[in-house]
Amino acid sequence: MPVGVSAWTALANTTLASAANSVTFSGISGAYRDLRIVFSGGIGSSNASFTINGDTSSTYNWTTLEGNGSANSSAWNGDTFGSMANNYILWYNTTGILVTIDILDYATTDKHKTILSRGNNTARAVNAVVNRWPSTAAITSFKFNGNATNFTAGSTFALYGLSA
Amino acid sequence: MQLISSVSVGGAGAATIDFTSIPGTYTDLVLMLSGRATSTTATITVAFNGSAASFTNIYLQGDGSAVTSTTGTTLVGNASISTNTASTFGNLSILIPNYAGSANKNFSVDVVTENNATTAFEQIFTGVWANTAAITQVTLSLANFAQYSNAYLYGILKGSGGATVS
Numbered sequence: 001m002p003v004g005v006s007a008w009t010a011l012a013n014t015t016l017a018s019a020a021n022s023v024t025f026s027g028i029s030g031a032y033r034d035l036r037i038v039f040s041g042g043i044g045s046s047n048a049s050f051t052i053n054g055d056t057s058s059t060y061n062w063t064t065l066e067g068n069g070s071a072n073s074s075a076w077n078g079d080t081f082g083s084m085a086n087n088y089i090l091w092y093n094t095t096g097i098l099v100t101i102d103i104l105d106y107a108t109t110d111k112h113k114t115i116l117s118r119g120n121n122t123a124r125a126v127n128a129v130v131n132r133w134p135s136t137a138a139i140t141s142f143k144f145n146g147n148a149t150n151f152t153a154g155s156t157f158a159l160y161g162l163s164a
Numbered sequence: 165m166q167l168i169s170s171v172s173v174g175g176a177g178a179a180t181i182d183f184t185s186i187p188g189t190y191t192d193l194v195l196m197l198s199g200r201a202t203s204t205t206a207t208i209t210v211a212f213n214g215s216a217a218s219f220t221n222i223y224l225q226g227d228g229s230a231v232t233s234t235t236g237t238t239l240v241g242n243a244s245i246s247t248n249t250a251s252t253f254g255n256l257s258i259l260i261p262n263y264a265g266s267a268n269k270n271f272s273v274d275v276v277t278e279n280n281a282t283t284a285f286e287q288i289f290t291g292v293w294a295n296t297a298a299i300t301q302v303t304l305s306l307a308n309f310a311q312y313s314n315a316y317l318y319g320i321l322k323g324s325g326g327a328t329v330s
Contacts, residue, residue: 008165010323013191029326038192040261040270067224067233096292098270100259120272120290126222126233128288156262158191159327160165160320 008036013158019044019150025159026141030107032161037101037142039084041155046148049081050101052113052133053141056080059134066119066127081145082131085119095152097121106139113139165194165318173313177202181304183317188264188298190319195302197256199243200310206242206277206285208256211303212269212293221291223273228283241275242285243306243313252278253313254285264298 009032012025028035062083063076077083085099098120103113115131133139144157168190171181186193199208209216219237244254254277263269273289293299304315 008320009326010165010191010321011326012323012329014329024330025327026330027328031326038259038261065224067222067231069222069233069235072224072231072233096268096270098259098261098272098290100272118272118274118288120270122220122222122270122290122292124222126224126272126288126290128224154267156191157329158261158320159323159329161326 007163008160009163011159011161013156015156016151016153018153021146021150022143023151023157024141024143028140028142029161030138032163034162035103035106036160036162038158039099039144039155042095042097042152043146044149044152048084048147049145050084051081051143051145052139053137055135060131062129062131064127064129066125068125082115082133083129085117085127085129096123103139109136109138111136165320168317168319171315173309173311175311177308177310179305179308181309181315183302186300186302191262191322192320193260193263194318194320195258195315197304197315198253199256199306199313200253201243201245201306202308202310204245204247205307206245207239208241208243209238209305210240211238212295212299213297213301218294219291220294221289223287223289225285225287227285240273240289240291241287242277244277244279248277248279249281254278260299266296268296269293269299
């Protein structure tokens with residue numbers, strides 16, 4: 001492995017045998033430096049989001065940068081959930097969505113957590129999203145929320161730990 | 165994450181970097197490239213299984229002054245070019261999840277070029293290869309890859325331990 005490339009350790013993954021409204025990684029070990037999460041698949045008819053450690057009361061502020069092939073945009077907002085990739089990437093697409101999420105220093109207890117996401121959907125747009133979870137707690141669980149609809153059968157969710 | 169294969173370009177340069185006979189034993193592929201062109205042509209293109217057909221992409225790009233978004237086919241990013249600062253190389257990372265599955269292959273690409281001047285590129289791509297075949301070959305093309313361009317292909321293994329999923 002070349003210098004500068006961290007080792008990825010696969011911690012957990014699942015492929016949905018049938019449509020599901022949520023997927024949760026829990027009991028996440030604190031033994032790694034960073035986390036990477038990869039979602040590949042589809043969602044039925046609405047946007048999706050995430051929550052960390054079951055926290056649905058804090059405000060997760062987020063900023064996006066996006067291009068749809070002709071126009072560019074940037075937005076900021078705050079919700080009581082994390083913006084997984086934003087609506088435009090996820091909305092009304094049953095296949096072909098790829099989202100990668102990086103969480104640096106996820107196990108530290110001295111800082112709020114920054115969540116970097118990359119949304120990919122060739123039918124819609126490409127974007128980069130940053131979220132802040134305003135808590136100094138170590139992250140031990142991460143939940144994908146389908147909200148008003150489900151993640152489609154065949155969707156895959158993978159969690160990796162990165163070590164120095 | 166395991167290194168499957170690597171390519172280091174020699175003094176003669178190379179028009180392609182080719183990974184062949186990729187085993188289907190991993191869940192995802194990650195390809196990392198440190199690349200520079202011998203010409204002023206910056207564009208790196210991709211082919212899977214020897215085919216450059218059925219690719220679609222959208223990308224977002226900043227060059228130090230302007231932001232643009234464009235659609236395309238096989239383009240996966242820019243390399244540093246011959247007129248850029250000497251000894252600078254661009255970096256490119258491609259993630260291909262479920263590369264051995266039977267669905268169309270989606271992938272994402274993150275790219276930067278290096279240049280000690282006002283113009284250098286940062287690019288993000290979403291791409292799809294509308295083909296259900298397992299990917300056994302990945303080819304990058306550039307006119308041409310300069311000496312010391314290096315590419316690494318990694319396979320990602322399935323998870324076990326360290327977390328549970330439900």
